[in-house]
Amino acid sequence: MGNSKGGMGGTSQSLRNDIAEFEFHGSFEVETLNGLYLNDIYIPEELILNILSYVPAKDMLALTLVCKKWCNIIKSESLWMDIYNRTHSRKAKNIPWYVYYCYFTTDNFSNLIKNGNGQEGFKHWKIIKNYGDEFKIENPPMGCDPLPSDVPEFYGQTGCFATSFHECFKIQEISLIKKRLLMYIMDKFMPHLYVSEWMAGRFDCGCMYTLGVQGHSEKCYDILNPDESMELLSESENSRIDNCFKSNRTETIAQWQGREWQKVEILVERYPTMIQYLYFGHEGRDTQFWKGHYGSKMAGGVLRFIFESIEPLEDMGVTAARRLYEPR
Structure with a gap:
């Protein structure tokens, strides 16, 4: 370059x-x-x-x-x-x-998320909203089951992030600027993007949890603004605007129904060309406004491209997936 x-x-x-x-x-x-x-x-x-x-x-x-x-x-x-x-x-x-x-x-097809269990504190994360009693790292998790020991995305870690009675929202920004080969493969083959994380509530308090992913052709400063970040994360369905895509899932756990860990997953099969920044975000809080850390817990975040979704090129180097995405 x-x-x-x-x-x-x-x-x-x-x-x-x-x-x-x-x-x-x-x-x-x-x-x-x-x-x-x-x-x-x-x-x-x-x-x-x-x-x-x-x-x-x-x-x-x-x-x-x-x-x-x-x-x-x-x-x-x-x-x-x-x-x-x-x-x-x-x-x-x-x-x-x-x-x-x-x-x-490379780790492009394994996991681009770093420090998914808080083993390095909040390193690699950007905290956007830290309300209530703020984010906390719990090791072991309090008021819920321990992390399953046979889950590879925990990398042997036993801790998690815990949220409070107001919104706690943080992101990881993944720049693709130095990953030119990956960008070339994305534009040429459009491998599917897989995003997941494990979440749990407490046994005694209801909670909400949202997992979101975005891709942008430029660095997105709006997502760093607490007044606008919630709107960006809370898109109800997959969307794409110009050279941008967004997708999310929200889980609500009722009181007395928590404690077990469950996996939340997102699959992005289509996206624009020239994506240069990916954003992995999660947000949580409790639903009963209890002081302390009674909100949702999260651990083991994953963002990776699915190698198996790549198909051989067709005529003139245009894949079937890319042709489906482009407007007719």
């Missing part, structure tokens, strides 16, 4: 141009057997491919500098499909090698 002297808007436009114009080079034309000989012993290309498939994915691109032959092998669908088939029960799809590379070397 080139330097921009046009401020934030100029930088954003420069990034859009970079993504829109970005292309991967094709295979090199190789007329020799260079790269297939080791100590004057010929090694078939199929065997080289098999050997390279055991190299850690994060180290793979460095080996493209060995020679053009190896570059072609490493940047081939066959190599990455072999790697995927060896480590997954689901059969690999014929999608570009760089999609597999992104899958194996």
